[in-house]
Amino acid sequence: MSDHTAMQALLSSEMGETLRGDADLTACNTFAVPARAAWLAQVEDPAHLPELMAAAGEAGLPRLVLGGGSNVLFTGDYPGLVLLMANRGITVEPGESGHDRVRVAAGENWDAFVRWSLAQGYCGLENLILIPGSVGAAPIQNIGAYGVEVAAFIDHVRVWDRETGAFRELSAPDCRFAYRDSLFKQERDRYVVVEVSFRLPKAGLPRLDYRGIREMLAERGIQEPSAADVAAVVEALRRSKLPDPSQTGNAGSFFKNPVVPLARAEALRRQHPDLPLFELPEGQCKLSAAWLIERAGLKGWRQGAAGVSERHALVLVNHGGASGAEVWAVARTVMDTVADRFGVQLEPEPLVL
DSSP, X not given: OOOOHHHHHHHTSTTGGGEEEEEEOGGGSTTOOOOEEEEEEEESSGGGHHHHHHHHHHTTOOEEXXXXXXXXXXXXXXXXXXXXXXXXXXXXXXXXXXXXXEEEETTSBHHHHHHHHXXXXXXXXXXXXXXXXXXXXXXXXXXXXXXEEGGGGEEEEEEEETTTTEEEEEETGGGTOBTTBXXXXXXXXXXXXXXXXXXXXXXXOOOOOSTTHHHHHHHTTOSSOOHHHHHHHHHHHXXXXXXXXXXXXXXXXXXXXXXXXXXXXXXXXXXXXXXXEEEETTTEEEEXXXXXXXXXXXXXXXXXXXXXXXXXXTEEEEOSSOOHHHHHHHHHHHHHHHHHHHSOOOOBSSEEO
């Protein structure tokens, strides 16, 4: 058993008010599945990270960083230190060429920040409204929705580098952003995101090419939409399709849209003429995971208190009282069924622990 003396010592330090043992994590994950952590630290000042990391290392404890808990599934208790990023603050640095640099603390709520940006007259993030989670989690997943990825607006990411034991600023190219991927996922145990710097424009052309946006704008009689108009439409679309995590436990889209060679996609299209395809560079093609799951007959399917949402096939839900292991069992059934039916392997978006 690990020696927790170093962790106990922190309880009597200035961090004692934000550090506790045997902590309940149910409210720290949007799936609302029960789990406990050996230790939980609410990090309001990133300057405390080195001491917390050192103490956990001395105790031989694994470490996990959480934001809003919207991209994680606990299938059991966590035996180490959970760091809940709770720092706050937004700073604007006026820039040139109609763009400002906006520094945002990792603990800020993502949706609240998007709404703040719109109120300040910025554009670009409107398609990403109503995504649950924290600002610090956004670059890790390279969150995206309705034709926009957050990487397009990130200037730098400030991190605590566990390997070098120092704070660093990583440029957008350094972050190796890709579809639902980044350096922070590729080297998950190395970096802790403490602040994200965005380069936000005051004017720009809205992204309207995602299905449903133009149609709803037309229904509302809006011909030249502002960023706020697009945000309102995206919010309405999301609310109509996705279950509210505050009402039904979920982590949004649970599976990535699979990317396959174009030849494989075309072969599937010959078998299933209504299969949506999205061609990518270098002979690749993105398939609709939602279509695959729904066509496999799993939309709305449930096993006990866990299941696939009736509103959107990409969303797994906790109808109330499900364990993380039960949600994961549903996920495995979905992945196995799609693989057997279409020969395509789905990959989860959330971190499964």
